[in-house]
Amino acid sequence: MKWVGRFFLGLLVLAGLSVAFALFSRHSLAEWAMTWALHNAGYRQVDVEVASLSFDRLTLYDLAIGPAAEETVFLDRVDVSYDIETLIRERRVNSVRAGPGRISVRIASGGNFDLGLTSAQSNDDKSRPLPFETLLLERLEIEVETPEGKASALLNADYSAAKGGDIALEVETDSAGFDLASVENAEADIKIIFAESGDMRGEGKFRGDIYSAYGDINQSDIRFSGGGNSWRDLARGDFRNFTAAALVSVENTIVDIDANGPLSALNLLPAPLGGAVNQVSASGEAKLRYENGIIIVESDDETLLQLETDTGVMLSASSNAGEPLFYSDDKTSRIAALTTARSGVLSAAANVSAERVADGWLVDAPIRISGAALETLSFSDTSASLKATFGPDRITAETALSGALERADIGRFSMRKASVEGQLLADIDLAGQVAIIRLPQETCFKLKTAEASVIQQNMRSRLNKARLCPSDQPLLTLNWREDPSAVYSANVDADDFSFQMGETIFEGMPPRFELAGAYQPSENLTNVSGSFAGGTFTINDLLKLEAAEGVLTASLNKDALSASADLKRTLVREAAATPNIAPLVASVSATLEDDVARFDYSVETPRGVALGRGQGRHDLSKAEGVATFRFDRLRFAAGGLQPDRLAPVLKGFIGLTTGAADGSAEFSWRPEGVESEAALSFDNVTFGGPGLTVTQTKDLTGALSFASLTPLQTDGAQILTIGGVDFGALQLEDGEVRFALPGDETLVIESAVFPWFGGAMAVRDATAALDGGTVTAPLSVEAVDLSLILDYVDIDGLSGAGTLNGVLPIVVKDGRASIEDGALTAEGPGVLRYVGQAGAAASAAGDDAKIAFDVLRNLEYERLEVRVDGPLDGRLDFRIQFEGSGDVQVNRQNVRVPVKYNITLDAALLELLNQANLSRDLQMQIEQAVSGAQ
Numbered sequence: 001m002k003w004v005g006r007f008f009l010g011l012l013v014l015a016g017l018s019v020a021f022a023l024f025s026r027h028s029l030a031e032w033a034m035t036w037a038l039h040n041a042g043y044r045q046v047d048v049e050v051a052s053l054s055f056d057r058l059t060l061y062d063l064a065i066g067p068a069a070e071e072t073v074f075l076d077r078v079d080v081s082y083d084i085e086t087l088i089r090e091r092r093v094n095s096v097r098a099g100p101g102r103i104s105v106r107i108a109s110g111g112n113f114d115l116g117l118t119s120a121q122s123n124d125d126k127s128r129p130l131p132f133e134t135l136l137l138e139r140l141e142i143e144v145e146t147p148e149g150k151a152s153a154l155l156n157a158d159y160s161a162a163k164g165g166d167i168a169l170e171v172e173t174d175s176a177g178f179d180l181a182s183v184e185n186a187e188a189d190i191k192i193i194f195a196e197s198g199d200m201r202g203e204g205k206f207r208g209d210i211y212s213a214y215g216d217i218n219q220s221d222i223r224f225s226g227g228g229n230s231w232r233d234l235a236r237g238d239f240r241n242f243t244a245a246a247l248v249s250v251e252n253t254i255v256d257i258d259a260n261g262p263l264s265a266l267n268l269l270p271a272p273l274g275g276a277v278n279q280v281s282a283s284g285e286a287k288l289r290y291e292n293g294i295i296i297v298e299s300d301d302e303t304l305l306q307l308e309t310d311t312g313v314m315l316s317a318s319s320n321a322g323e324p325l326f327y328s329d330d331k332t333s334r335i336a337a338l339t340t341a342r343s344g345v346l347s348a349a350a351n352v353s354a355e356r357v358a359d360g361w362l363v364d365a366p367i368r369i370s371g372a373a374l375e376t377l378s379f380s381d382t383s384a385s386l387k388a389t390f391g392p393d394r395i396t397a398e399t400a401l402s403g404a405l406e407r408a409d410i411g412r413f414s415m416r417k418a419s420v421e422g423q424l425l426a427d428i429d430l431a432g433q434v435a436i437i438r439l440p441q442e443t444c445f446k447l448k449t450a451e452a453s454v455i456q457q458n459m460r461s462r463l464n465k466a467r468l469c470p471s472d473q474p475l476l477t478l479n480w481r482e483d484p485s486a487v488y489s490a491n492v493d494a495d496d497f498s499f500q501m502g503e504t505i506f507e508g509m510p511p512r513f514e515l516a517g518a519y520q521p522s523e524n525l526t527n528v529s530g531s532f533a534g535g536t537f538t539i540n541d542l543l544k545l546e547a548a549e550g551v552l553t554a555s556l557n558k559d560a561l562s563a564s565a566d567l568k569r570t571l572v573r574e575a576a577a578t579p580n581i582a583p584l585v586a587s588v589s590a591t592l593e594d595d596v597a598r599f600d601y602s603v604e605t606p607r608g609v610a611l612g613r614g615q616g617r618h619d620l621s622k623a624e625g626v627a628t629f630r631f632d633r634l635r636f637a638a639g640g641l642q643p644d645r646l647a648p649v650l651k652g653f654i655g656l657t658t659g660a661a662d663g664s665a666e667f668s669w670r671p672e673g674v675e676s677e678a679a680l681s682f683d684n685v686t687f688g689g690p691g692l693t694v695t696q697t698k699d700l701t702g703a704l705s706f707a708s709l710t711p712l713q714t715d716g717a718q719i720l721t722i723g724g725v726d727f728g729a730l731q732l733e734d735g736e737v738r739f740a741l742p743g744d745e746t747l748v749i750e751s752a753v754f755p756w757f758g759g760a761m762a763v764r765d766a767t768a769a770l771d772g773g774t775v776t777a778p779l780s781v782e783a784v785d786l787s788l789i790l791d792y793v794d795i796d797g798l799s800g801a802g803t804l805n806g807v808l809p810i811v812v813k814d815g816r817a818s819i820e821d822g823a824l825t826a827e828g829p830g831v832l833r834y835v836g837q838a839g840a841a842a843s844a845a846g847d848d849a850k851i852a853f854d855v856l857r858n859l860e861y862e863r864l865e866v867r868v869d870g871p872l873d874g875r876l877d878f879r880i881q882f883e884g885s886g887d888v889q890v891n892r893q894n895v896r897v898p899v900k901y902n903i904t905l906d907a908a909l910l911e912l913l914n915q916a917n918l919s920r921d922l923q924m925q926i927e928q929a930v931s932g933a934q
Contacts, residue, residue, distance in 0.1 A: 045065065045066055045067055046064070046065050047062070047063075047064040047065075048060055048061075048062065048063045048064070049061040049062050049063075051077075055084045056081060056082060056083060056084065057079070057080065057081050057082070058078070058079070058080045058082075059077070059078070059079050059080075060075070060077065060078040061076070061077055062074075062075075062076065063075040063078055063101075066104075071102070071104070072103070072104040072105075073101070073102070073103050073104070074101055074102045075098050075099065075100075075101035075102075076099065076100050076101055077097075077098070077099070078096075078097070078098045079095075079096075079097040079098075080093055080095070080096050080097075081093065081094040081095045082094050091131060092131050092132065092133075093131065093132050093133075094132070094133050094134070095132060095133060095134040095135070095136070096132050096134070096135050096136070097135075097136040097137075097138075098136075098137055098138070098140065099136075099137050099138035099139050099140050100138055100139040100140070100141070101139075101140055101141070102140075102141045102142075102143070103140065103141070103142050103143070104142075104143045104144075104145065105142065105143070105144045105145065106144075106145045107144060107145065107146050108147070109147045109178055109179060129235060129236040129237045130161070130235045130236075133160070133161045133162070134159060134160045134161065135157055135158075135159040135165075136157065136158050136159075137155055137156060137157040137158075138156060139154065139156060140154070140155040140156070140157075141153070141154055141155075142154075142155055144176065146176045146177055146178060146182075147177075147178055147179065148175055148176055148177040148178060148179075148182040149173065149174060149175030149176040149177070149182070150173065150174075150175075150176060151171055151172070151173035151176040151183075151186075152171070152172060152173065153169055153170060153171040153172075154169070154170045155167075155168070155169050156168045156169075159194065161232065161235060162196075163196050164193070164194035164195050164196045164231075165193075165194050166191065166192060166193045166194065167190075167191070167192045168189075168190070168191045169188075169189075169190045169191075170187075170188070170189050171186075171187065171188040171189075171190075172186065172187040172188075173185075173186050173187075173208075177211070180212060181210065181211065181212040182210075182211050182212075183208050183209060183210050183211070184208060184209040184211065185208050185209055186206065186207065186208025186209065186210075187206075187207055187208060188204065188205065188206040188207075188208075189204060189205055190202065190203075190204035191203055191204065194231050198229060198230055198231060198232050199227060199228070199229050199231070200227055200228050200229070200231040200244075201225075201226065201227035201228075202224075202225070202226065202227065202246075203223075203224065203225040203226075204223070204224050204225075205221075205222065205223040205224075206220065206221075206222045206223075207219075207220065207221050207222075208220060216255065216256035217253055217254065217255050217256070218253075218254040218255075218256060219252065219253065219254050220250070220253040220254075221250070221251045221252060221253060222248065222249070222250050222253070223248070223249045223251075224246050224247065224248045224249070225246065225247050226244060226245050226246025226247055226288070227244065227245065227246075228242060228243055228244030228245070228290070229241075229242070229243055229244075230242050230243075239293075240292075241292075242290070243289075243290060243291040243292075244289070244290045244291075245287060245288065245289045245290075246287070246288045247285065247286075247287055247288075248285070248286050248287075248288055249284070249285040249286075250282055250283055250284055250285075250305075251283050252281060252283055253281065253282045253283065254279055254280070254281055254282075255279065255280040255281075255282060255307075256278065256279055276311075277309045277310065277311055277313075278310055279309070279310040280307050280308065280309050280310075280315075281307065281308045281309075281310075282305065282306070282307050283305075283306050284299075284304055284305035284306050284317075285299065285304070286298070286299050286304055286305070286325065287299060293329055293330050294327070294328065294329045295326070295327070295328040295329075296324045296326065296327055296328075297324060297325045297326035297327075298319060298324040298325055298326075299318070299319055299325065304316075304317050304318050304319060304325055304337070305317045311343075312343045312344065313341055313342070313343045313346060314340075314341065314342045314343060315339065315340070315341050316339065316340050316342075317337045317338070317339045317352075318337065318338050318339075319336075319337065319338070320336045320337055320338045320351060320352075320353070323336040324336070325337050328356075332355060332356055333355070333356035334353070334354060334355040334356065335352065335353065335354040335355075335361075336352070336353045336354075337352050338350075338351055338352075339351075339352055345372060345373040345378075346369075346371070346372045346373075347369070347370045347371050347372070348367065348368065348369040348370065348372070349367070349368050349370075350365045350366065350367040350368070350386075351365065351366050352364075352365040353365070354390075357389070358391075359391060359392060360389055360390050360391035360392065360394075361389070361390040361391075362388075362389050362390075363386065363387070363388045363389070363390060364386070364387050365385075365386040365387075365388075366383070366384075366385050366386075367383065367384040367385070367386060368382075368383050369381075369382040369383070369384075369403065373406075377407065377408050377409070378405075378406040378407045378408075379403055379404055379405040379406050379407075379408075380403070380404050380406055381403055381404055382401070382402070382403020382404060382405075383401075383402055383403060384399055384400065384401045384402075384403075385399065385400040386398075386399050387399075388426075392430075393429065393430050393431040394427070394428065394429055394430060394431075395426070395427075395428040395430065396425075396426065396427050396428070397425070397426040397428070398423065398424070398425055398426075399423065399424045399425075399426065400422075400423050401420060401421070401422060401423070401424065402420070402421045403419075403420060403421075404417075404418070404419050404420075405417075405418040405419075405420060405450075413452070413453075413454055413526070413556065414452065414453050414454070415450060415451065415452045416450075416451040416452070416453075417449060417450065417451050418447060418449065418450035418451075419447070419448035419449045419450075420445070420446065420447055420448070421445075421446045421448065422439070422443070422444065422445030422446050422468070423439070423440050423443060423445070424437055424438070424439065424445070424475070425437065425438045425439070425440060426438075432479075433479055433480050433481045434477065434478065434479045434481075435476075435477070435478040435479075436474045436476075436477050436478075437474060437475050437476040437477075437478070438470065438474045438475055439468070439469065439470040439475050439490075440470075441470065442470070443470070444467040444468060444469040444470075445467070445468040445469075445475075446465075446466070446467055446468075447463060447465075447466040447467070447468060447494075448464070448465060448466075449462075449463065449464055449465075450462070450463045450466060451463075454556070454561055459499075459500070459501050459561075460499070460500045461497065461498065461499040461500070462497060462498040462499075463494045463496070463497050463510075464494060464495055464496035464497070465494060465495035465496065466492065466493070466494035466495075466497075467492070467493055467494070468490050468491075468492055469490065469491040469492070469493070470490070470491070471489045471490055471491050471514065471516070472489075473489035473516065474487075474488075474489065475488060475489065475490055476488045483520070483522060484520075484521050484522065485518055485519065485520050485521075486518065486519040486520075486521075487516075487517070487518045487519075488515075488516065488517055488518070488519070489515065489516040489517075490515055490516075491512065491513065491514050491515070492512070492513045492515060493510070493511075493512040493513070493534075494509070494510050495509060496508070496509060497509070497510040497537070501597070501618065504539065504540060504618070504669075505539070505540055505541075506537050506538070506539055507537055507538050507541075508535070508536050508537025508538055508544075509535050509536045509537060510535050510537060511532035511533055511534045511535035511548045511549075512532065512533055512534050512535070513530055513531070513532045514530045514531050514532070515528055515529070515530035516528070516529060516530055517529060517530075517554075523557065524557055524558040525555065525556070525557045526555070526556040526557075527553075527554070527555050527556075528552075528553070528554045528555075529551075529552065529553040529554075530551070530552060531550065531551045531552075532548060532549070532550055532551075532552065533547075533548065533549045533550075534547060534548065534549075535547075535548050538575045541575050542574070542575055543572055543573070543574065543575055544572070544573040544574070544575045545570045545571070545572055545573075545586075546570065546571040546572075546573065547569070547570060547571050548567060548569075548570040549567070549568050549569050549570065550565060550566050550567040550568045550569075550570075550588075551565070551566050551568075552564065552565040552566070553565075554592075560593075560594060560595060561592060561595075562591075562592055562593045562594075563590075563591065563592040563597075564589075564590065564591040564592070565588070565589070565590045565591075566588075566589050566590075567586070567587055567588035567589070567590075567601075568587055569585060569586075569587055570585070570586055570587075570588075571583055571584075571585055571606070572584045572585070572586045572603070579648065581646065581647055581648075582605075582645055582646050582647065582648055583606060584603050584604065584605060584606070584611065585603070585604050585605065585606055585608075586601055586602065586603050586604075587601060587602050588600070588601040589601070595619060595621040596617055596618070596619050597617065597618040597625070598615070598616070598617045598618075599615065599616050599617075599618075599627075600613070600614070600615045601613065601614055601615070601616075602614075603629075605641070605645070605646075609640075609641055610632050611631060611632060611634065611646075612629055612630050612631040612632050613629070613630060613632070614627060614628050614629035614630060614665075615627070615628060616628065616667075622670070623669075623670065623671050624668070624669060624670035624671070625668065625669055626666065626667065626668040626669075627666070627667045627668075628664065628665065628666045628667075629664060629665045629666075630662075630663075630664045631661070631662045631663045631664065631680075632662070633660055633661075633662045634660060634661045634662060635659075635660045636657040636658050636659055636660070636661075636685065636687075637658055638656060638658070642656070642657055643657050643687070654687045654688065654689045654690055655687060655688020655689050655696075656687065656688050657685065657686065657687040657688075658685070658686050658687075659682065659683055659684045659685030659686055659687075659699075659700070660682075660683045660684070660685070661680065661681065661682050661683065661685060662680075662681055663678060663679050663680035663681060663704075664678065664679050665677070665678035665679075665706075665709065666678070667709075674710065675708065676706075676708055676709040676710060677705075677706055677707055677708065677709070677715070678704075678705075678706040678709055679703065679704065679705050679706070680703065680704045680706075681702070681703040681704070682700050682701055682702055682703075682720070683701060684699045684700075684701055684723070685699070685700040685701070686698045686699055686700070686723075687700075695726040696724075696725075696726040697722060697724070697725055697726075698722070698723040698724040698725070698726065699721075699722065699723025699724065700720060700721075700722055700723070701720070701721050701722075701723070702718070702719055702720035702721055703718075704718045704720070705718065706741070707743075708743055711743045711744070711745060712741045712743065712745075713741050713742060713743030714739075714740050714741040716740065717738050717739065717740045717750055718738070718739055718740065719736060719737070719738050720736070720737045720739075721734075721735070721736050721737075722734075722735040722736070722737065722754075725754065732754040732756065732761065733754070733755065734754070734755060735752065735753060735754035735755075736751075736752075736753055737749070737751070737752040737753075738750040738751045738752070739752070745769060746767050746768065746769055747767070747768045747769075748766070748767050749763050749764070749765075749766040749767075749768070749777070750764070750765065751763070751764050751765075752764075756781070756784060757784045757785050757788040757789050757792065758783070758784060758785030758788045759781065759782045759783035759784035759785060759803070759804075759805075760781075760782045760783065760784075761779065761780070761781055761782070761784075762779070762780050762782060763777050763778065763779055763780070763810075764778075764780060766778060768812075774811065774812065774813045775811070775812040775813075776809060776810070776811050776812075777809070777810040777811075777812070778807050778808075778809050778810070779807065779808040779809070779810050779822075780805075780806070780807050780808075781804060781805060781806045781807070781808065781824055782805060783803055783804075783805060783827070784803065784804040784805070785802075785803060786800050786801060786802040786803065786804055786826070786830060786832075786864075787799065787800055787801050787802075789804075795834075795836065796836045797833075797834055797835040797836025798833070798834050798836060799833045799834075800830060800831055800832040800833055801830050801831050802826050802827075802828070802829070802830020802831065802832075802861070802864065803826065803827040803828065803830070804824050804825065804826055804827065804864070804866075805824070805825060805827050806822070806823050806824030806825055806866070807822065807823060808822035808823075808824075808868060809821060809822060810872075816871055816872075817871070817872045818869075818870060818871040818872060819868050819869060819870060819871075819872065819876065820869060821867075821869060822867065822868035822869065823865065823866070823867055823868070824865070824866040824868070825863075825864065825865050825866075826861065826863065826864035826865070829860060829861065829862050829884070830860075830861055830864065831858065831859065831860050831861070832856070832859040832861060832864075832882070832884075833856070833857060833858055833859070834853070834856040834857065834859075835857055851888050854886070854887065854888050854889060855886030855887070855888060855897065855899050856886065857886070857887070858886060858887055859882065859884055859885075859886045859899065860884050860885055860886065861882050861883060861884030862883055862884050862885075863881070863882070863883040863884070864880075864881070864882055864883075865880070865881045866878060866879070866880050867879040867880075877904070878903075878904065879902075879903075879904055880901075880902070880903040880904075881900070881901065881902055881903075882899070882900065882901035882903075883898075883899075883900050884898070884899060885897060885898050885899060886899055
């Protein structure tokens with residue numbers, strides 16, 4: 001209303017002073033003088049008809065300014081009453097009445113407006129009184145031209161400084177506004193009533209679309225009603241005692257989130273957070289109060305403002321404990337509100353407080369999420385504390401978070417049952433559309449528990465007490481420009497983990513990972529690379545890996561996971577409480593492509609002796625794979641590689657070893673189970689033992705083929721040749737062992753044969769359990785030549801002939817071997833002769849002794865039996881019986897007489913195997929037997 005009054009005041013002052021000399025002249029002269037005066041004052045192409053002009057009144061007809069086709073001002077009639085002295089001295093008039101008419105206003109992008117008369121600034125902040133006492137405007141059509149289009153308005157005003165009045169303004173436009181904000185398809189109605197008492201009241205409404213740098217508002221429906229006091233003070237330019245209150249309501253207003261605006265991050269919300277927000281529907285009601293320079297926004301209702309996103313989330317804001325939602329004075333501004341977010345799958349609340357600082361806001365907002373079950377994200381009982389500074393172009397924030405993540409699916413990656421706790425620091429550049437999220441220095445984000453999997457990859461993992469710790473780069477860098485991306489970097493470790501890939505299960509304490517990578521939403525692509533070190537974990541409860549060290553890379557898109565890893569070194573142990581295999585050092589190189597993992601590996605001793613290498617593949621989609629291993633040729637030598645260093649279980653059982661061995665193994669697996677096979681070969685392997693009974697086993701040679709390693713099963717019968725078994729004095733040479741492992745935890749010996757004294761010593765068709773229980777092996781003695789045995793015993797004068805057969809059952813129990821009820825018998829008749837010195841001495845002793853030794857000179861036995869019992873590493877009982885006949889000289893004639901001998905030995909086997917002891921002991925027993933026969 002002020003600029004309308006000032007326009008007419010300027011018109012009157014210039015015109016009135018210029019034509020004062022012509023007050024009593026003809027009207028045509030007054031018209032010429034007014035036109036000339038207005039033109040010289042800067043008004044262009046003025047055309048006016050002066051109806052009347054006096055010292056207290058001016059009446060104009062058809063006042064037109066501007067070219068005929070582009071008139072910026074046209075008024076049918078203008079009536080002004082004034083006091084000429086007050087007009088000149090105070091620049092005030094009594095009354096102004098104008099209209100109908102038209103006014104065109106051009107507003108530039110900088111805010112300057114042009115009435116086609118002269119230029120003026122729209123931001124005149126000086127408070128001046130109105131330049132009239134009464135104003136009556138009738139159907140004044142106003143056209144406003146802006147950089148974004150034109151708006152038209154109809155203004156009616158009836159104002160009196162004494163009695164009050166009213167103002168009515170109707171506005172409509174197809175498009176109008178500026179670069180920062182514009183409206184389309186808009187209409188507005190505003191009516192203000194000035195009561196004679198000095199109070200004022202008004203109401204208005206606006207409907208239309210609003211477009212701004214902060215976002216687009218479509219179908220907005222905004223209404224207000226309210227009032228104030230002391231409008232007369234306002235008319236005098238005095239705002240000090242002015243108070244006003246208004247009720248503003250917003251209904252079903254649609255806000256479009258501009259892809260380039262500061263809220264554009266809402267466009268990029270991933271599916272786990274409900275998906276991209278493109279529109280927000282707003283409605284609500286609030287009270288606005290102005291008093292003594294203070295602005296307050298509050299509400300009597302519980303809900304002040306309610307928003308609904310196009311993803312189905314309801315947001316609401318209400319007063320916090322009676323505090324106003326918004327408070328502002330000449331020193332500060334602050335916001336306090338209780339906000340909630342609800343949907344069919346989400347329930348959250350926040351207590352928001354904010355205060356204006358410098359050119360931004362300082363915000364403190366404790367947040368509580370009682371539950372969320374979005375399509376790809378769900379969590380419960382989660383709380384966060386947000387402290388942030390919001391500036392026009394930047395947001396800095398500190399967040400403390402604690403809660404339970406039930407489920408999160410990002411692409412093909414899925415996480416379950418994660419309990420999290422920690423702090424995050426954020427620096428968000430709104431202008432650059434970049435957000436940097438860090439962990440506080442030397443502070444880790446804790447992941448108490450978590451389960452994760454890669455969908456359609458048959459890959460699952462579990463973490464306990466994991467820590468996400470800062471690296472030298474930000475934890476996360478987000479940008480939401482034309483090609484949005486997320487770059488991350490962190491150090492990760494955990495106290496305990498489980499990882500399953502197909503049928504392979506890793507469990508224990510994982511290595512510490514130093515990871516970096518990026519996520520590109522447009523391509524649904526995640527890349528990661530890094531290194532790892534340390535850890536202690538098992539593989540399928542069979543192998544334990546320690547001190548792993550290596551690097552890895554991985555790439556996950558919507559279709560597949562590809563990865564590569566280089567395990568430079570790890571110590572591998574057998575996971576059993578009492579390991580059979582010594583610790584080994586392994587290195588592995590692996591790749592994953594098209595759901596297939598391929599790997600190469602090598603194994604060596606901790607001292608650096610190479611043992612072998614292998615390769616394999618694993619199909620993740622089918623959960624099946626295969627791996628092979630090839631031993632390098634292992635050469636055993638004194639001071640070098642030894643079997644008991646590779647397999648501690650052999651220590652004390654197998655001694656110093658020489659020779660060579662090599663072989664290969666293959667493992668395959670599928671959901672139904674694991675299969676394996678192997679081939680081993682031995683080349684003249686000689687070793688001490690096995691055990692204490694055997695001094696040495698020589699020249700073990702042959703090849704073994706295993707159809708399965710779990711359970712242990714050979715591919716049919718296997719054959720090994722043994723150059724010799726040394727029992728000290730007793731030698732077994734050139735033996736052959738034929739055996740099989742049927743896969744039922746037993747060892748089947750088809751035959752184990754060693755040539756022995758013209759016959760053989762053998763084990764045939766024996767079965768032994770491999771579970772460490774009692775083992776019985778019937779050791780058979782087959783067609784042994786007695787003469788060769790007696791030649792080996794080498795007792796002077798002792799010889800004989802015959803064949804022995806029998807069985808010596810070997811029973812192994814608790815690691816000790818014994819002979820139980822062994823028996824050797826003569827096959828058919830034989831002869832035993834003794835003509836040694838003992839016989840000559842006995843003859844001199846008497847006739848009876850002479851007769852006994854005469855019988856032994858040529859004893860033809862019909863029955864010979866040897867019984868053996870006792871432990872092989874202790875004392876054995878030998879019971880020997882002879883039955884037959886021999887020649888005795890009676891009265892110088894040879895007489896055939898029957899004889900029977902019983903001989904009992906009780907001696908340690910190892911002692912008997914010493915040939916000297918055996919000879920002496922046997923001779924003593926013969927003498928005792930002869931004495932007994934007497």
